[in-house]
Amino acid sequence: MNVDPKAFVANARAALADPQLRPALGRLKTHFGAGRAFAVHRYGDFESLRAAGKAIRDYAVTHLDELLVTFEQSVNARGGTVHWARDAAEARRLILAILQDVGAKTVTKGKSMVTEEIRLNPFLEANGIEPVETDLGEYIIQLRDEPPSHIIAPAFHLSKEQVAETFFAAHKDLDPARSLQERNALVQEARAVLRRRFEAADAGITGANFLSAKEGAAIIVTNEGNGDLTRLLPKTHIVVTGIEKVVADMNDVAVLLRLLPRSATGQAISTYVSVMAGPRGPGETDGPENFHVVLVDNGRSRLIGTEAQDVLRCIRCSACINHCPIYGAIGGHAYGATYMGPIGAALNPGTMGVANAAHHANASTFCGRCAEVCPVMIPLPRIMRHWRAVEYGQGLAPKAITRGLALWAFAAKRPALYRLGASIAARVLKMLGRGGSVRVVPIRNGWFAVRDFPVPQGTTFQQQWRARK
Amino acid sequence: MSARDEILESIRARQLARTPKPTVYRAPPTESDPVEAFAKTLSAQYADVRLLDNMADVPAAIADILRGRNMAPMVHIAPDSELASLDLPNVEIRREPPGQFDAAVTLAPFAIAETGTLAYPSGKGAPASWHFRPVLEIAILRASSVVAELEDVLAALQNGLPSTLNLVSGPSRTGDIEQTMEVGAHGPKALAVLVVRS
Numbered sequence: 001m002n003v004d005p006k007a008f009v010a011n012a013r014a015a016l017a018d019p020q021l022r023p024a025l026g027r028l029k030t031h032f033g034a035g036r037a038f039a040v041h042r043y044g045d046f047e048s049l050r051a052a053g054k055a056i057r058d059y060a061v062t063h064l065d066e067l068l069v070t071f072e073q074s075v076n077a078r079g080g081t082v083h084w085a086r087d088a089a090e091a092r093r094l095i096l097a098i099l100q101d102v103g104a105k106t107v108t109k110g111k112s113m114v115t116e117e118i119r120l121n122p123f124l125e126a127n128g129i130e131p132v133e134t135d136l137g138e139y140i141i142q143l144r145d146e147p148p149s150h151i152i153a154p155a156f157h158l159s160k161e162q163v164a165e166t167f168f169a170a171h172k173d174l175d176p177a178r179s180l181q182e183r184n185a186l187v188q189e190a191r192a193v194l195r196r197r198f199e200a201a202d203a204g205i206t207g208a209n210f211l212s213a214k215e216g217a218a219i220i221v222t223n224e225g226n227g228d229l230t231r232l233l234p235k236t237h238i239v240v241t242g243i244e245k246v247v248a249d250m251n252d253v254a255v256l257l258r259l260l261p262r263s264a265t266g267q268a269i270s271t272y273v274s275v276m277a278g279p280r281g282p283g284e285t286d287g288p289e290n291f292h293v294v295l296v297d298n299g300r301s302r303l304i305g306t307e308a309q310d311v312l313r314c315i316r317c318s319a320c321i322n323h324c325p326i327y328g329a330i331g332g333h334a335y336g337a338t339y340m341g342p343i344g345a346a347l348n349p350g351t352m353g354v355a356n357a358a359h360h361a362n363a364s365t366f367c368g369r370c371a372e373v374c375p376v377m378i379p380l381p382r383i384m385r386h387w388r389a390v391e392y393g394q395g396l397a398p399k400a401i402t403r404g405l406a407l408w409a410f411a412a413k414r415p416a417l418y419r420l421g422a423s424i425a426a427r428v429l430k431m432l433g434r435g436g437s438v439r440v441v442p443i444r445n446g447w448f449a450v451r452d453f454p455v456p457q458g459t460t461f462q463q464q465w466r467a468r469k
Numbered sequence: 470m471s472a473r474d475e476i477l478e479s480i481r482a483r484q485l486a487r488t489p490k491p492t493v494y495r496a497p498p499t500e501s502d503p504v505e506a507f508a509k510t511l512s513a514q515y516a517d518v519r520l521l522d523n524m525a526d527v528p529a530a531i532a533d534i535l536r537g538r539n540m541a542p543m544v545h546i547a548p549d550s551e552l553a554s555l556d557l558p559n560v561e562i563r564r565e566p567p568g569q570f571d572a573a574v575t576l577a578p579f580a581i582a583e584t585g586t587l588a589y590p591s592g593k594g595a596p597a598s599w600h601f602r603p604v605l606e607i608a609i610l611r612a613s614s615v616v617a618e619l620e621d622v623l624a625a626l627q628n629g630l631p632s633t634l635n636l637v638s639g640p641s642r643t644g645d646i647e648q649t650m651e652v653g654a655h656g657p658k659a660l661a662v663l664v665v666r667s
Contacts, residue, residue: 017587024647031648044497055491062487065480065552072473078632084473124569136654137645153645160646187643187651194655215630225601225641225656232598232633248490250630254619255494269584272656275634283593286566287632297476305483348568374609 003147004336008359011334021331022418024157032322036373043262053259054377057313058381060244064304064312067213067246068295074216079292081432088118091296093449095120095205095238098292100127100298102236104202110220110227111135112207113151113316114296116238117338120205131205132197134226136190143170151318151339152264157331159465160186194226204230204288208241210256211293214249217277218293221260221270223233228274237288239276243295244312253339256315259375263317299351307386311346313376318343320370320380335360342370342380349387355396361387407456424462430458496583496618503582503615508664510585514639515652516660524665528557531607534602534661535560535572545573545603549594552576552609564629567594567603575599577610579625583618584638587662590626591633601636601656606664609638615664630645 015021040046047216060067083098085091091114101108107124111132121131122143133142137154143148143166148154155163164180167189180186207229208218220227220238231237242278247253253275261267280287301342303309310416321327321341331342337348348357361384370380391397392405411418432438433455457464471476508518519530530617535542538623538640542560545567546552552574555562567573579588587608600606616622619636626634641656652658 026527027648047495049494051490055488058488059490063482065477065484068477068480084471084476086472086475090472134644134655135645140645153648155645156648158646165648183646183649184651184653186646187654191569191653192656200654217630223641224643224645226633226654228597228601229655232601243480250623251493251620254623257619258496265644268510269586269636269638271637271639273586273636273638275636277630277634278630278632280590283549283631284591284596284632286596287591294477296572297479301476301479301483304480305485309485341555357567410480 005348005357005359007336008334011336012363015330015334018158021157023159025328025331028322028386032265032318033071036263036319039262039265039266039268042268043258046262049255049258050375050377051317052255052373053075054313056247056255057315057376060247060252060313061309063248064301068243069246070213071211071216071246074214075278075291075293076216078216078291080251080278080293083292083294084293085117085296085298088296091118091240091294091298092120094294095240096124096127096129096161098236098238099124099203102203102290104129104236106130106132106197106201107205108132108134108198108201108230108234109138110204110206110222110230111138111154112205112240113148113338114207114242115205116148117298118240118241118296119310121164132194132201134194134230135222136187136224136226136466138196139190140166143167147333147338150342151316151321151343152391153318158331167462177431178313198229199235201230201234203236203238204234205238205240206230208239209260211241211246212248212250212253212275213246215275215277217244217275219253219257219278220274221257221272221339222274223265223271224450225272228272231274231276232287235288237279237292239277239291239293240296241293242300244300244314260315260317261456263319263373263375303350306350308346308350308383310378310462311343311380311383312349313378314343314347316343317374317375319373319375323369323373325365325367325369342384343378346378346380346383346387349390354387354390354394358387358391359398361391419460419462423463426456426460427458429453429456474515475552476566499582499617503617504612504664506582507580507585507615510582511638511662512585514585514640515642515660517659519661519663521663521665523667524607527555527609527663528560530663531557531574532560534605534607540572540605540661543572544607545571545599547575547594547596547599550576551594553594567599569602569604571603572605572607573599573603574607574609576646577608578614579617579622580617581613581617581622581636583628586619586638588619588622589635589637590631591635592631596665597635601641603657605659606657608660609666610662612664612666653654
């Protein structure tokens with residue numbers, strides 16, 4: 001696997017040929033898809049909830065400047081500190097400075113896609129600070145030195161046998177005779193190892209599912225409780241998140257909390273929801289003494305006012321990924337980017353550049369399931385189409401496509417020529433047809449490499465239309 | 470220009486029409502009796518929910534839960550907790566933070582009927598980490614503390630948000646291996662709730 005969005009086509013081909021991936025991808029429908037469908041059905045009027053979630057996130061995106069300033073003031077009032085990072089490098093530097101300031105040597109981490117996006121872990125390691133991922137999925141892939149293959153299930157691509165191999169290789173004091181055949185045995189092994197890490201950590205880094213401006217709070221949802229041990233046991237807690245995660249207040253968060261777990265795992269609520277507002281208060285015997293929030297832009301603000309603005313509503317639930325036929329065939333690593341599937345296809349060309357991530361926007365059948373299940377109604381296919389147009393406009397599209405389209409456009413603007421060309425093509429293809437399909441189309445790559453062209457009737461649509469009249 | 474000003478400027482320079490603050494969303498109502506709805510919903514999330522008539526029934530219930538899990542008759546109760554005066558005959562009470570094989574008894578100031586959720590604002594005598602350190606959490610909840618939804622908890626927090634507000638809806642779990650739910654990840658492997666009617 002190549003961690004490069006430009007390697008998407010080669011990565012996708014390799015993923016299609018990887019038998020290890022098939023069982024995992026099969027679980028998209030039976031686990032995530034079925035879970036969401038049941039949760040939506042049980043809720044009742046889920047469409048009104050989606051509309052409310054969309055309105056809340058639209059308000060936030062169109063008031064981002066005001067809400068971020070309010071958030072900063074609220075965090076300050078609680079004795080915390082807000083840091084602003086224009087890009088990944090600045091975010092890494094700010095986090096390192098906070099950690100060095102408190103003399104941190106080891107840092108536990110809750111699950112955070114933004115710290116994946118800014119490639120924080122290798123940077124900390126290079127600077128003598130050990131990051132320890134504590135979400136079970138993130139921990140597994142950290143041991144394997146792999147990126148996440150799914151937004152909410154980072155080790156989605158692995159079997160329990162692969163996880164067992166990983167633990168036997170990494171946990172030096174693990175008795176080789178110990179059985180790790182059952183999933184629960186793996187969970188208990190990780191629990192025991194990571195509890196020691198929690199208790200020894202100098203600082204904890206979490207992401208945020210939401211920021212609440214009025215209260216100056218960061219909110220995370222977890223099932224494991226790892227995010228809480230990350231925040232509560234060390235002396236310093238750093239929240240690292242994107243600027244677009246802010247909403248007006250906790251009542252808005254309460255509405256979004258009804259959408260997020262149902263869309264993600266099919267749960268009515270995650271086991272834990274933690275509202276984290278500042279360092280420990282007066283009289284409290286635990287919780288962090290220092291509280292920092294690092295707000296990362298990294299290309300997000302550039303999307304405001306563009307055709308892709310709606311993508312900033314995203315609450316990272318993964319419903320679009322779980323329902324995508326492309327992701328369902330190739331998995332997450334093929335994308336070579338932190339955000340995969342439809343949300344990656346809509347976001348990455350904007351934040352990483354069209355020249356780097358255009359493949360993602362092109363990898364869609366436009367079936368529209370992603371937009372149907374999106375809890376905040378992001379028009380994902382429309383945004384992907386926008387990036388395709390940008391790619392074409394900038395002359396970045398492959399020559400075969402630009403030349404083919406130019407030829408088609410030339411004919412389409414000349415009706416007589418178009419009619420003549422279409423009728424010749426229809427007749428020739430009919431003559432070449434065998435057993436319902438044309439196998440001798442000279443183009444043997446792209447679309448035609450895996451599909452036969454159906455035999456036309458011999459007459460064009462326009463000829464048939466005229467005959468019926 | 471500072472990063473802060475540059476980011477805010479980048480937003481303002483592009484910002485188009487601002488959409489209005491949305492109207493307040495009302496979730497569909499839960500079943501008629503909030504306590505029953507709470508107990509039913511949380512029981513479905515791998516929790517052991519027991520309804521008790523009054524506080525005098527609590528010690529026997531705690532002893533029974535520990536016995537049922539083959540645990541030593543010992544629990545941790547935070548100093549300065551409202552439960553500090555709780556008398557548990559035959560069960561040792563410790564005041565230091567619970568370890569990963571211990572049981573903790575906590576008082577839940579609120580519970581949410583809609584999702585079967587315990588709500589714990591942190592504060593003096595209510596340390597947030599105690600919901601994650603032990604292997605077993607025994608929560609005591611007065612039936613009158615059950616509210617309909619999270620919005621009611623937020624409205625009831627008179628001094629605003631505490632430094633940490635924990636919402637707990639079952640024992641710790643994970644679906645990270647083969648997307649199959651396993652109970653007992655980093656937090657408690659078991660959650661028992663004693664709902665006291667009066």
